Amino acid sequence: MKLFTLLMFISSLLLADALTSKPFNAPEFYTMDYDKNTTGLVRHLKIYKAPKWAAKITVRNGKTVYFSSPKSMFEFYHRPGKWFEVGVKSERDFSEIVVTDYETLKHINAETAFYVYGSRATSPSGDDLVALATKEAAEKFSKAYSGKRIFKFDEVSDALIRLINGRI
16 A cells, blocks of 8 residues: 555656656757857957957858847848848748747746836847846836837737838
8 A cells, every 4th residue: 555655656756747748849048159150141240359249140051140139130030031131931931930039038938928018228239129038127128228119029020110210
């Protein structure tokens, strides 16, 4: 009976761990492997000079594309055909999208990040979207730096990027 109870206890622990674990394909951390020669695709700026603004998109064809800011990353995301040499036809061709949390400098999933629009913080690309890992961090940053609005990834439209770029 003691053996049965012990086995049941161990089984329940394993089941609880399995239920709270992430799927095998979900990375626990994200990386950006750039060096002093890596330049952003859209604005051709050196990525290492402003690491808190760095972003990247990994494409299913194996290419990795770096950006000098979230704004540049979204510009490519919404209009990938403009850079035909990358070989992207639509967002379905992207396998991973990563941005840098402005405050912690950790690389985070761009699709779960929050973006502050209209703050006093400017990137090497000019007015930009500040990427932060949590809504609470975005609200705190927005308040401290006079941000106008907070967006989730799927709320950042091509029209917003054109507005920030002064093209509307």
